[in-house]
Amino acid sequence: MKKIRIASVLFVMLAASTAATLAWGEKNGDGEALALAKTKVSLTQAIDNALVAVPGQALSAELDDEQNTPVFVVEVVSKGKTYEVALDTQTGKVINKKLDSEDNDDHRDGKKDRD
Helix, strand or coil, X not given: CHHHHHHHHHHHHHHHHHHHHHHHHHHCCCHHHHHHHCXXXXXXXXXXXXXXXXXXXXXXXXXXXXXXXXXXXXXXXXXXXXXXXXXXXXXXXXXXXXXXXXXXXXXXXXXXXXX
């Protein structure tokens, strides 16, 4: 009976310790690492899939949190415009692709890049 009680106490302590570690990780920026560990698609695969959807050159790629759902967001430059391609982290399928808002702002204001 004593062994069961000791085992139960140890189990509760381990569970509490794990929960505290996860909470600390979320608070200190390790949440992305945990989210990345849960993906079924690699960042490289996400970039490849984004380039199939929008042919061009990948400018950046990151794991992002859109509406509490982790997604890969890849910025692709194609024909002088920058597109944001969002991909499902579990399937690698394109969820959304759109012209980057900075490109939209420049065209609305009649501005062109001067770099």
